[in-house]
Structures are given as C-alpha cells and as structure tokens.
Amino acid sequence: MIPLSQAFKSGSDPSKTASLLECMAVITFVGGDDPEDTEKSMQIIWQVVHPKLGSNVVAVKPSAAVITAVVSAWSFLLTTMDGWRLSPKLWQESITYLSSLLDKDDRSVRIAAGEALAVIFEMGSLEKFAAETKGSSDGSVSEGNKSKEGFSYIQGLKGKILNQVRDLSVEAGGKGSAKKDLNNQRNLFKDVLEFLEDCYSPNTSMKIGGDLLQTSSWSQLIQLNFLRCFLAGGFTKHMQENEFLQDIFGFTPNKRNLLGSEHMSNGEKRMYKSPNSALNKARTQLLNKQRMLSAGRNFGHYAVNVGDEDS
Secondary structure (H helix, E strand, O other): OOOHHHHOOOOOOHHHHHHHHHHHHHHHHHHOOOHHHHHHHHHHHHOOOOOOOOOOOOOOOOOHHHHHHHHHHHHHHHOOOOHHHOOHHHHHHHHHHHHHHOOOOOHHHHHHHHHHHHHHHHOOHHHHHHHHHHOOOOOOHHHHHHHHHHHHHHHHHHHHHHHHHHHHHOOOOOOOOOHHHHHHHHHHHHHHHHHHHHOOOOOEEEEEOOEEEEEOOHHHHHHHHHHHHHHHHHHHHHHHHOHHHHHHHOOOOOHHHOOOHHHOOHHHHHHHHOOOOHHHHHHHHHHHHHHHHHHHHHHHOOOOOHHHHHO
16 A cells, blocks of 8 residues: 555656645545544645655655645645644745745646635634734743744735735736636636735636526635536536535535436437436546545545654
8 A cells, every 4th residue: 555655756747646636635625534634634735845855855846737736735625624723833834835836937836826825814814823923922032023023024925925916917918828827817816816905705606507506705616616627527417416515515406407307308318328428428537536536545544544654
C-alpha cells in the first residue's frame, strides 16, 4: 500500500497528482468524521507545495497545474472548517503564499488563489488572525513590539491583497492571452473586489433539470464549482438523486423533472438508452472517478492514518 507522502512526491506526473488531490479532497469532504480529519488532509495537501524538507530532501518547484490543484483542493476543504480552529502560524503562511500567487504568470493559479482568499476573508479569518497577533503580548516591551509588528504586517498584507485584486479585475489582455480566460479572471476578481470593499457576496443560480440551484456565499460557490468539475457529466444526475449533495446546497428537485421519462418520445427514449447518450457517457465518467476515489483510499486511508506516519 503506497502512503500519500510517496504518492505526492515531487516529480510525479502533474495530471496524476492533480487527480489524486481532487480525490483526496472529495473523500475527506464526504467521509471525514470530524474537523481533525479535515485539518490533517489540508496539511497533507498543503505540503505538496510546502514540503517538510529533511537533510536529504531537495525541493522541486511544482508545476502551475499542481499549484492550482493544491490551492483548489485546500480551499474546497477550508469551506467546511471553522476558521478559528486553525493556528495563526498556518494563517500567516497560507495568506502570504496566496498573495504571492496573485503575481504569478499562470492565470489558473491566480484564479485559484483569488477564490481561496475570498473564502478566508468571508470566514473573517484575516481579521481574527490580526486580532490574535495584536493581543498576543505577554506584557513585556519586546513582546509588545513584536505584536505591533505582526499586526502592522497583517494590515499591510490586507492592503496589498486589495490592490492586487483591483489590478487583476481590470487587467488588459496580453499577447496570446485567451479572451475567455481573461474574462473569467476579470469577472472573478471584480466579485472579490466588491466583496472586500462592500461585503457583497456573489449570488449565482443554475438550472438542474427544471429546478434552480442557488448559491449566496463564496463557500457555497467554491464547493459547487469544485464538485461540478470533479463529477463532470455526472453532476446533474448526482444533484437530482444524491441526498448528501442536496443537503449541502439546500436543493430539493421537483420529482416531475427527474428524467421526465413519462414525457419522452420513443426517439428520445432510444437516445437515452443508447451507449453514446450524454447520460451514459456521464455514467462512464462517474465510474472512472469512483475508481480513482477507491485508489485514493488505498493510497493511505485518505487522511486519517497520515498523522501517524508523520509522527
């Protein structure tokens, strides 16, 4: 049985690493019994880009695809956490790193970092961290100075992030830049900017069959986008029949809209039964994802036993 520390080792195929990260995040999201399990998984995911280096370990720079997958999986799990549980040290490291990613050339990296920062701000975690830093003095002059410096650093970082977000929301397209990707970036950071300046969360809606699925927070939006990407063609089927996902998003499908087979013509029914139909293709994609989930479990009992390995 291969432990996760080896499965995520530097030099692995980026696409396989990204898939394993997605599987681990979903397994934890669905099967994590308590916050400690989720926090362990988040630590393992984070160490893919911030490995614990020993005397015989050489750091290898992760690819943009792996960084994007790490940040997306980490922020997906963050949406399920109480931010007050996480240590100030973790917040400082993560927020500083995410801010640095906003300056990277790869647009997918910038978008993933922007979404993660939006969740952090929505949780009030940056303000919480700043307050803890300001109040952490033990009364001595030296400790008091350190606390003031830490508080000033956090306030300065918040201002830096605001300026970065503002610039990315109006970025001009460079040579060879894809218009769709540029528009996605602008739209995302316009929403983030509006949230940071006016506390307006993005409200979204999408049709599932004949029913409307709505989100009204960054956490819900991040969860929805991650699961849509992971389930791909099987997402609609899951939302119509998977009670776990329905509970997550407060979605109740109208039974009349499920498949609607009583209103289907003979031709439509033949298309539905065809192995080339969209739904059957979705089933195949979903089965492939489920096989990957099983592989993820075998790689290390997802996150529960990893703490024992590191200790």
